[in-house]
Amino acid sequence: MQFRLNMKSKxxxxxxxxxxxxxxxxxxxxxxPSKSSDKTDKGRKVQKVNVVAERFNFTPSQIKVQQGTLLExxxxxxxTFHGFRIPSMQINQVxxxxxxxxxxxxxxxxxxxxxxxxxxxxxxxxHTMMRGVIIVE
Ligand SMILES: [Cu+2]
Numbered sequence: 001m002q003f004r005l006n007m008k009s010k011x012x013x014x015x016x017x018x019x020x021x022x023x024x025x026x027x028x029x030x031x032x033p034s035k036s037s038d039k040t041d042k043g044r045k046v047q048k049v050n051v052v053a054e055r056f057n058f059t060p061s062q063i064k065v066q067q068g069t070l071l072e073x074x075x076x077x078x079x080t081f082h083g084f085r086i087p088s089m090q091i092n093q094v095x096x097x098x099x100x101x102x103x104x105x106x107x108x109x110x111x112x113x114x115x116x117x118x119x120x121x122x123x124x125x126x127h128t129m130m131r132g133v134i135i136v137e
Contacts, residue, residue, distance in 0.1 A: 044068070044069070044070050045066065045068060045069045045070070046069065046070045046071075046072060047065055047066075047069050047070070047071050047072070048071075048072045048074070049063055049071065049072070049073055049074070050073075050074045050075075050076070051063070051073055051074070051075050051076075051084075051132075052075075052076055052077070052078050053075060053076070053077045053078070053082040053084070053095050053119065053130070054077065054078035054079050054082075055079055055080070055123055055124050055126060055130075056119075056123070056124065056125075056126030056127060056129050056130040057129075057130055057132075058117070058119075058130065058131070058132040060132070061131070061132035061133070062132060062133055062135065063132070063133075063134045063135070064134075064135045064137060065107075065109045065134060065135070065136055065137075066109070066136075066137060067109055067110070067111070067112050067136050067137065068109065068110075069109045070106060070107075070108055070109070071106070071107040071108075071109055071134065072104060072105075072106055073104065073105045073106075073107060074102050074103075074104050075093070075095045075102055075103050075104070075105065076095065076096075076098075076101075076102040077095045077096060077097050077098050077100075078098055079097070079098055080097050080098075080123055080124075081094060081095065081096065081097045081121055081123070082094075082095040082119050082121050082123050082130070083095060083119050083120030083121035084103070084105060084117060084119070084120065085117060085118055085119070085120035086107065086115055086116070086117045086134070087116070087118070088115055088116070089107065089115065091105055091107070091117075092120050093105055094121060095121075107134060109134075109136040111136060112136050112137060113135075113136055114133050114134070114135050114136075115133065115134040115135075115136065116131060116132070116133050117131065117132050117133065117134065118130060118131040118132075119131070
């Protein structure tokens, strides 16, 4: 009788030991797949900048931003209609003439590098010189 009981409790102890070893292992495995899905804009750093366009420049013409930031550019004109184009990003917006409001462009600074922008609306003799750059570092 005592021998059989001993055997049973030994088996039970062994089973418990195995279970204790398996539980943390399987819990660790369950946590792994949920990591890649947090791609919302919540928690993204946002940087706002006001840029003024006038014949024939943008002020500021150089904007620095940290990689991973959402850059919100509010554009106004100090004279006529201009344009704001970032050729590498398929961004192109009309900047309304002075007194007609502003336009907002959101630039997602995903990659490091220099991203040139330029006026996309013929505005006079110096139109082609009207450009600037966003530097993502
Ligand atoms: Cu122009």
